[in-house]
Amino acid sequence: MQKGSADSGARDVAFKLLQGGSRGPRRGRLGIGSLEIPTPVFMPVGTRASVKTLGSEDLEEIGARLILGNTYHLHLRPGADLIRRRGGLRRFMSWSGGILTDSGGFQVHSLAALRKIRPEGIEFRSHLDGSSHFFTPEGVLDIQADLGSDISMVLDVCTTPPTEERRAREDMELTVGWAERSISRRRQMEHEGTWAGALFGIVQGSTFPHLRSRCARALAGLGFDGYALGGFSVGESAEERYPAMDAALGALPKASPRYLMGMGTPADILDAVGRGVDMFDCVLPTRNARKGTVYTWGGKLVVKKRIYAEDDSPLDPECRCPTCRRYSRAYLRHLFRVHEMLAGRLATIHTLAFYLELMGEIRRAVDEGRFAEFAARTRERFAGEPG
C-alpha cells in the first residue's frame, strides 16, 4: 500500500488476514502507521470532525482505534482546504487513531438537493445553503487527500431498491468506470507525491447476485487496497440482501479487507462477520443513544422509560465503561427527561463501549473457533429488536 506523507497526515496502511478465507468468519489485523487494529472492527462515525457529543479523549478512553469521517459534510464545512491547512483531520480534531473517510457519494444521495448523476460525476446542491457542487471520482480523492484520510473510498453510485435489473446494471457499470478513473487518479497523485494511505473500491449491484459478483471481480482486477460493500441497508429485505452480499464476498480477493458500509445493528454485524466482513460503521447506535436507547448485554434498553426512574443500577451491570462505572439508570432517565445535554453524551459513551466490547467478543469467538455458537447466543439477546 502507500507511503504516508507528512503533509496530509495519512499513514501507511497494511492488512494481514490471520484466520479464515474468502467466506465465513475471519480474523485480521489492519496496520495504520504504528497502530495495529484487530479486525473485525467497528468504526464510530465522526460525521463533522466529532463523534457526536464526544471528544477524542473520550474515544481513546473507551478504546476506539479507527473512526469514520464524512467527506460530504467536511467538504461543505469547514472545507477540505481549511482542514489541510490545519494539518489534516487527525490533527484538526486531535485524534491519535486511524481515519477512514467515505467519498461523499452516499450523503449526496441521501441529503443533497437536486442531485444529478452524469457520466463525469455527481452534481448537487448543498443541503445547508443550496450552493452548487460537483463531485468527480478524481475530485473526491483530492478532497480525501486534503483531509489526510488513512483510508479513502472511491466515488460510487448507490442503487436503492426496489429497482429493475437494467438500472442496477447501469449504476454498477458507472461505479466500475469511476473506480477505474479513481485508480488512474491515485497513480497520478502517487507520482505527484500527493497521495498517502489506502484506497478502497465499492461493490454495487443492488440485490442482484450476478451483478454483485461481476462488480466485485471487476474491482478486484483493478487492485484496490480493500473493498467496501455499498448499497446495503437501503430498503432491501434480508432475503434480497444476503445472496447479493455472499456473491460479492465470494468474488473478492481473500487477502484484502472487506468493509460493509453504514450497516450495523449487533445482529447485522453478527450476520456479516459470519459471511466474511472485516469492517463496519453505522450511525444507528450513536443516534439511538442520543435519543435514550442503548445496547447492553441484556439487550436494547430504553432508558427514558418510567420503569427506570428509581433504578439505581448502571445501564449494563456487565459493563465497565465510564458511564456504567459511575451513573445509574435513574440518573440517566432524569437527564433525558429534562433534556440535559449530558444525557446523550453518557448514553453514547456506553453504547459505543458496548459495541467495541461486542467486537472484542466476536474476535475472541472467531479465534477460538466458536463464532457460530457465540453469534446464535448473542442474537437471542437482541431478538425482536427493530434495528
Next chain:
Amino acid sequence: MQKGSADSGARDVAFKLLQGGSRGPRRGRLGIGSLEIPTPVFMPVGTRASVKTLGSEDLEEIGARLILGNTYHLHLRPGADLIRRRGGLRRFMSWSGGILTDSGGFQVHSLAALRKIRPEGIEFRSHLDGSSHFFTPEGVLDIQADLGSDISMVLDVCTTPPTEERRAREDMELTVGWAERSISRRRQMEHEGTWAGALFGIVQGSTFPHLRSRCARALAGLGFDGYALGGFSVGESAEERYPAMDAALGALPKASPRYLMGMGTPADILDAVGRGVDMFDCVLPTRNARKGTVYTWGGKLVVKKRIYAEDDSPLDPECRCPTCRRYSRAYLRHLFRVHEMLAGRLATIHTLAFYLELMGEIRRAVDEGRFAEFAARTRERFAGEPG
C-alpha cells in the same frame, strides 16, 4: 454547625476565617465533611443535577469542589422525594464534592407562572406543566434535607428595582420573618434527626443601605451558619448596588461566610471579594460558553468569530485545562458553526477552568497582601465587557 446524617448525605460544615475582617478581602476555609474548600470560592451551577454539558468526572478534573443545585428545578423534576430515595443529590449525580442548594425562591420569582406571595409562603405554577405548588420557609428546608444539601438556603423575597422604599421594607421584613421560621424549623428537624449540614440566611433590602444593614443585623441575631446577599444583579446600577452591599457586609458577623448569590462576571467577583464576600455562583460564564463566548486571561473571546477559523492556538495559551491542552480555536469555531454538541462542552470546560484558576489567583493575591493591585490589573483585561 450540624452533624451530617447518613440518610440525606449532608455533612458537617465549618467555616474558618484565616485572614481579613468584616470588610475588605478575606481568606477562609470552608470545611464540608472531610473536604477543605479554600475561599473565596466560585460554585459552578448544576441546575438540574448536572452542570450543563458536564459530568461529575469533568468537574473533578478541573478542580471544582463545591457546586450549586437549584431546589425549584429539582423539586419539579425529578422531585426531592425521588432524590432522597436515591441517597441524596450527591449520590444521585455521583458527585464527590460539596453541594449548596438555593431555596427555590429566586426561580419562582424569575420562571414560575402566576406567582403569589402570601405571608405563609409563595404559591406558584410550574413553568413546565402549570401544576400548582406552594413553597413555605419550612417546606423548602424539608426539600433541601431530602436533596442532602451540605449548605441549605432559607426562603426569601427578592425585591426587584426600581422599587419604592416601602415595598423594599415590606419584602425585607417578610424575609426576616421567614428567616425566623426557618431557624425554628431547623431546630425542630435537629430534634427529629432529619437535619444535617449548614443553613444560610439571605439579606434583602434592595438598594437601600439602611434596610440592608437592618436585615443583616436581624439575621445575625438569629444565628445562621452563613449569610447570603440576595437581590443583587437584578437590574440595579453599580451606584445603587455597592452602598447597599457594603451596608449588608458591614453588619454581618465577621467570622461567618458571606455568599453573593447569582452574580459573577470576573469584574463582579473582583469587586465583591474586595468588599468581603467569600462565595459566588453565576450561570453567566457557562451560559456564555455554550453560546461560544469564553473567558481567558486575554479577556473575553468569541470563538465563533471568523477570525478564529484558521487559528491553531488554544482558547487561552496560558491555560492547562483539558480543552486548551488538546483543541484549537479553529476546531472549536468549526464545532460551534456546525452546532456540534461537543462545542458547548469544550467551551464550558475551559471557561470553568478559567474561573477556578481566577479564584486561585485571587486567593494567592489576598494571601500575599496584593489584592488591590491584582484586581486592578485583572479588571483591565476585561475592560469594556458587557457582562
